[in-house]
Amino acid sequence: MAKKPAAVEGTTKVVGIFGDPVDHSLSPRMHNAAFAELELDYVYVPLRTNRRNLKEAVRSMRALGIVGANVTVPFKRDALKLAQRLTPTAKAIGAVNTLYFDDKRLVGDNTDGVGFVDALAAHGLRARKKRVLIIGAGGSARAVLHGLLEAGAADVVVANRTLSRAAQLARDLSRRDSQVRAARLDLLDDFDFLETRQLVVNCTPVGLKGETFLDYDVDSTPKDCLHFDLAYAEKPTPFLAMAASRKRPTVDGRYMLLFQGAAAFKSFTGRRAPVAVMAKALGIKLPG
Numbered sequence: 001m002a003k004k005p006a007a008v009e010g011t012t013k014v015v016g017i018f019g020d021p022v023d024h025s026l027s028p029r030m031h032n033a034a035f036a037e038l039e040l041d042y043v044y045v046p047l048r049t050n051r052r053n054l055k056e057a058v059r060s061m062r063a064l065g066i067v068g069a070n071v072t073v074p075f076k077r078d079a080l081k082l083a084q085r086l087t088p089t090a091k092a093i094g095a096v097n098t099l100y101f102d103d104k105r106l107v108g109d110n111t112d113g114v115g116f117v118d119a120l121a122a123h124g125l126r127a128r129k130k131r132v133l134i135i136g137a138g139g140s141a142r143a144v145l146h147g148l149l150e151a152g153a154a155d156v157v158v159a160n161r162t163l164s165r166a167a168q169l170a171r172d173l174s175r176r177d178s179q180v181r182a183a184r185l186d187l188l189d190d191f192d193f194l195e196t197r198q199l200v201v202n203c204t205p206v207g208l209k210g211e212t213f214l215d216y217d218v219d220s221t222p223k224d225c226l227h228f229d230l231a232y233a234e235k236p237t238p239f240l241a242m243a244a245s246r247k248r249p250t251v252d253g254r255y256m257l258l259f260q261g262a263a264a265f266k267s268f269t270g271r272r273a274p275v276a277v278m279a280k281a282l283g284i285k286l287p288g
């Protein structure tokens, strides 16, 4: 049974999430369940702000003794300028999703890429040497690509509606030991290409408003090709529903949320995150 949250006392340390909106966020639920499990005197709260006040809001962390925070849409890029030190990962991704203090300096980190790779690993897929298709080239695709390349993926194609954006992403993150290419969305029905993929990641919000997914020939992918949608909703997203109907294995975005949160939790508390408890708070189970 999940432990009851501890009462907030005069000693309680505060962690939060900056975003606009934040009322939909599952992070408070996930982190508070973890604090309760480890009996840590912490509380995680929503910190809704707007772009005009963001700088002041982040600065107030020090004044108020807020020990750490996550940053979500639409402020992940803005937060780059507000940290006193950036980790190499945050610099490479060009966005911050986690703020914490180290030696009194406010550090900006990004745990989205590692969260994605850890979510894959939890489902038995190691990114090393894998051949991947990423659909989309926005902020989340940047984090996913960085995580995959750090983990040794061999061949990654980024297909996007706006080709120039995919090309820019490939240029920014390319490295000598992995092949990264940009492509148009018509690659999504290219049999010869799709049959080579071991992982397909949807980094677009397409389908979330009830529309059908893009023109994508899931049947051309190998039977064990993992389909990962960064988005999640109450029902499987159209992308995952399509993959599941063709018996391809699927993972939804809550697993990435879980593992990016677990990495941030370590920075906030210095403790290893109780991942199974956090998963339960998100309504998911760890496989196996």
Ligand code: NDP
Pocket (backbone or CB within 6 Å): 112, 135, 136, 137, 138, 139, 140, 141, 160, 161, 162, 165, 203, 204, 205, 206, 208, 214, 230, 231, 253, 254, 256, 257, 260
């Ligand atoms: P961005 O706005 O930065 O990027 C959106 C991408 O989707 C762009 O590549 C855009 O293409 C593409 N796109 C949007 N609409 C269409 C369309 N109708 N047809 C084709 N392509 C389209 O968004 P993010 O990268 O921040 O987020 C993407 C998704 O990932 C969201 O659903 C978000 O909620 C989810 N997400 C989940 C996380 C998690 O932890 N699970 C973390 C972060 C994001 P173009 O460049 O041509 O405009």
